[in-house]
Amino acid sequence: MKTDIILAGVGGQGILSIAATIGMAALHNDLHLKQAEVHGMSQRGGAVQSNMRISDKPIASDLIPMGAADIILSVEPMESLRYLPYLKKGGWLVTNTTPFVNIPNYPEVEEVLAEVKKQKKFIAVDADKIASEIGSKRSSNIVMLGAASPFFEISFESFEEGIRQIFGRKGEDIVNSNLKALRAGREFAEKNR
Amino acid sequence: MQKLLLLGDEAIAQGALDGGMSGIYAYPGTPSTEITEYVQASKFAKEKNIHSQWSANEKTAMESALGMSYAGKRAMVCMKHVGLNVAADAFVNSSITGVNGGLVVVAADDPSMHSSQNEQDSRFYGNFAMMPMLEPVDQQEAYEMSYHGFELSEKFKLPVLLKVTTRLAHSRAGVQTMEQKAENEVSLPSNLTQFVLLPSIARKQYKTLLGIQSALEEASEESKFNKYIDGSDKSLGIIAPGIAYNYLMENFQDKELNNPVLKIGQYPIPRKQIMKMIEECDRILVLEEGAPIIEESLKGYQEAGTPISGRLDGTLPRDGELNPNLVAKALGFETVLDGEIPELVRNRPPSMCVGCGHIDAYEALNESLKEYGTGRVFSDIGCYTLGALPPYNAINSCVDMGASITMAKGAADAGLIPAVAVIGDSTFTHSGMTGLIDCVTENSPVTIIISDNYTTGMTGGQDSKALGRIEDICKGIGVHPDHIRVFRPLKKNMDEMVQIMKEELTYKGVSVIIPRRQCVQTMKNKKLAEQLKELNLK
Numbered sequence: 001m002k003t004d005i006i007l008a009g010v011g012g013q014g015i016l017s018i019a020a021t022i023g024m025a026a027l028h029n030d031l032h033l034k035q036a037e038v039h040g041m042s043q044r045g046g047a048v049q050s051n052m053r054i055s056d057k058p059i060a061s062d063l064i065p066m067g068a069a070d071i072i073l074s075v076e077p078m079e080s081l082r083y084l085p086y087l088k089k090g091g092w093l094v095t096n097t098t099p100f101v102n103i104p105n106y107p108e109v110e111e112v113l114a115e116v117k118k119q120k121k122f123i124a125v126d127a128d129k130i131a132s133e134i135g136s137k138r139s140s141n142i143v144m145l146g147a148a149s150p151f152f153e154i155s156f157e158s159f160e161e162g163i164r165q166i167f168g169r170k171g172e173d174i175v176n177s178n179l180k181a182l183r184a185g186r187e188f189a190e191k192n193r
Numbered sequence: 194m195q196k197l198l199l200l201g202d203e204a205i206a207q208g209a210l211d212g213g214m215s216g217i218y219a220y221p222g223t224p225s226t227e228i229t230e231y232v233q234a235s236k237f238a239k240e241k242n243i244h245s246q247w248s249a250n251e252k253t254a255m256e257s258a259l260g261m262s263y264a265g266k267r268a269m270v271c272m273k274h275v276g277l278n279v280a281a282d283a284f285v286n287s288s289i290t291g292v293n294g295g296l297v298v299v300a301a302d303d304p305s306m307h308s309s310q311n312e313q314d315s316r317f318y319g320n321f322a323m324m325p326m327l328e329p330v331d332q333q334e335a336y337e338m339s340y341h342g343f344e345l346s347e348k349f350k351l352p353v354l355l356k357v358t359t360r361l362a363h364s365r366a367g368v369q370t371m372e373q374k375a376e377n378e379v380s381l382p383s384n385l386t387q388f389v390l391l392p393s394i395a396r397k398q399y400k401t402l403l404g405i406q407s408a409l410e411e412a413s414e415e416s417k418f419n420k421y422i423d424g425s426d427k428s429l430g431i432i433a434p435g436i437a438y439n440y441l442m443e444n445f446q447d448k449e450l451n452n453p454v455l456k457i458g459q460y461p462i463p464r465k466q467i468m469k470m471i472e473e474c475d476r477i478l479v480l481e482e483g484a485p486i487i488e489e490s491l492k493g494y495q496e497a498g499t500p501i502s503g504r505l506d507g508t509l510p511r512d513g514e515l516n517p518n519l520v521a522k523a524l525g526f527e528t529v530l531d532g533e534i535p536e537l538v539r540n541r542p543p544s545m546c547v548g549c550g551h552i553d554a555y556e557a558l559n560e561s562l563k564e565y566g567t568g569r570v571f572s573d574i575g576c577y578t579l580g581a582l583p584p585y586n587a588i589n590s591c592v593d594m595g596a597s598i599t600m601a602k603g604a605a606d607a608g609l610i611p612a613v614a615v616i617g618d619s620t621f622t623h624s625g626m627t628g629l630i631d632c633v634t635e636n637s638p639v640t641i642i643i644s645d646n647y648t649t650g651m652t653g654g655q656d657s658k659a660l661g662r663i664e665d666i667c668k669g670i671g672v673h674p675d676h677i678r679v680f681r682p683l684k685k686n687m688d689e690m691v692q693i694m695k696e697e698l699t700y701k702g703v704s705v706i707i708p709r710r711q712c713v714q715t716m717k718n719k720k721l722a723e724q725l726k727e728l729n730l731k
Contacts, residue, residue: 010541023365027198032366032367033198034364034365034366036364036365037363037364037365038307039224039226039227039653040223040307040651041223042307043543044545044579045544045545046541046542051364059366061443061517062360062366062439063360063440063516063517065517065521065528066530067528067529067531078537079541081535084534085533086532102544103541103542106539111537119532
């Protein structure tokens with residue numbers, strides 16, 4: 001079993017807490033894990049990605065080869081398209097539909113979403129909307145993780161356990177709102193896959 | 194002993210803590226910063242009183258670590274690759290003084306320049322200083338090399354250079370820790386002139402350093418970090434140091450690798466294994482994450498003329514970091530891609546944060562300089578370097594830490610008056626102060642803007658040595674108090690800011706202007722909030 005995930009977004013959007021939660025879920029299942037992050041200059045509002053690899057066998061490269069990713073999980077729609085060369089045939093593109101516009105020449109959102117919908121397998125979810133509907137605006141990144149969770153060979157309970165461990169020290173309320181976000185994202189993906 | 198999920202940087206830190214380190218010294222620099230931060234956050238380090246505070250720059254860090262080694266204890270010093278340029282004087286000479294307590298120097302290289310001005314390979318420095326070097330393949334080896342690095346250093350009485358690159362530094366994986374070792378006791382060097390590099394002593398010790406080289410080579414040949422993996426297909430032999438070995442193996446996940454492979458993790462280059470490969474293989478492919486150092490040196494090992502490919506003959510690109518696809522191409526494997534990037538995808542370069550004080554300072558500066566025209570602003574290394582990008586287009590140089598002040602001086606000497614320098618608070622105490630002395634002693638007509646945000650911003654908000662000290666430092670160096678001007682960079686203060694800048698731009702001497710406002714990224718930092726309250730700063 002092996003799952004390669006490209007996590008994508010803009011510096012400051014919280015893809016590293018998604019990565020940390022997946023990491024915990026993987027450890028919970030005694031899986032091997034490698035996760036390459038971007039630190040430094042790009043974190044200042046630039047395009048950022050994290051290469052996450054989970055396997056029941058030892059993993060060689062920290063970087064996912066092009067054409068090999070099982071999932072692109074993006075918290076921003078245009079950023080989801082930037083890594084398409086990494087997606088393998090039959091891989092899932094899972095993206096938030098709310099754009100993060102911090103450049104003057106950001107394309108029309110409808111055109112961006114049209115490109116997303118050209119993919120054979122995609123989930124396009126308005127994570128920001130779902131997050132505010134469940135009363136937890138800041139959990140949109142965890143909604144996204146929930147929406148991608150069906151495509152991992154990891155049980156949903158392991159992701160829940162990951163949430164408890166990552167957010168545990170921030171208190172019961174934060175844990176519960178993130179669990180709610182995770183479930184809402186999962187539900188959306190199950191209905192729309 | 195436990196299994197931890199660690200970044201490569203954190204694995205180095207944990208290895209050092211478990212290996213009996215008594216102090217770590219560093220100036221923040223991507224991708225090395227997290228090593229020191231890990232020690233700073235470690236409860237164990239706090240209990241044991243292990244030194245972990247930031248140094249003013251890489252040179253002071255290197256020297257302090259050497260001092261701790263003199264006193265018999267194990268020390269580590271960490272920096273990014275270009276930081277080793279700053280520390281180079283102390284670094285190169287430290288292999289002539291040698292060490293007392295084990296000393297591990299960590300240089301984190303940044304091929305592809307994700308967050309750097311160049312992609313120099315620190316192994317050049319290791320060769321230059323003739324000291325043993327370690328280059329880990331993964332997080333586990335990073336841990337073990339750090340852990341055993343102190344012993345290696347004490348065995349040969351030399352510092353050890355541990356080199357990593359961005360990918361490993363910032364990638365997380367499981368690491369199995371080893372038994373905790375005790376720290377060394379304080380002890381003087383057995384020879385009290387060992388660290389006195391008077392010519393007469395240095396000549397002698399340099400000969401010792403030269404004499405020990407064959408022993409270092411033997412240690413490499415015997416090292417568990419260097420592995421010769423036999424293969425039946427001798428038409429090609431592959432040399433893969435450090436993380437390149439992983440990219441090689443990634444290409445053989447579902448097929449067999451039958452070629453001989455030499456994985457290198459310890460330098461000097463293991464001659465015995467290299468000779469074996471030259472003798473038994475028809476052709477050699479060298480996969481190096483950094484510069485073609487092994488590739489170039491192979492020529493010196495052989496008369497046979499075994500063809501060598503790598504970065505020099507175009508088999509791999511001459512610049513940039515490696516990845517599994519580049520290695521696949523070098524091996525002659527085809528990569529079939531399904532998707533491509535749609536045309537509408539735009540670049541999203543990094544930018545200064547919304548609400549950043551540097552932005553207001555640049556807007557005031559651009560306005561103030563209108564009457565003089567563009568092209569006279571020298572800047573430095575930090576978040577404010579992003580002022581080079583639109584819409585600001587505010588600066589004309591970014592070379593090395595501290596170069597803003599001294600380049601402005603040189604330009605002013607040439608007649609470009611006024612010449613302006615823009616430097617951050619932490620960069621100023623790193624390497625700007627000495628340049629300011631040059632300006633003051635000649636009363637150069639330069640306007641120096643020290644954009645003070647109370648932190649080392651670009652690397653993630655580490656302590657700034659300049660906190661609460663900038664005016665005193667400038668006065669002490671000799672800047673006239675009338676020409677040290679402070680303001681709060683905010684849109685509503687624009688008129689005042691422009692007025693101050695215009696006044697100082699006409700002054701034919703050294704002016705220091707300090708736009709001062711807290712970095713928006715540090716607003717949640719409680720320790721800093723307390724310090725600012727104490728200093729009555731906001």
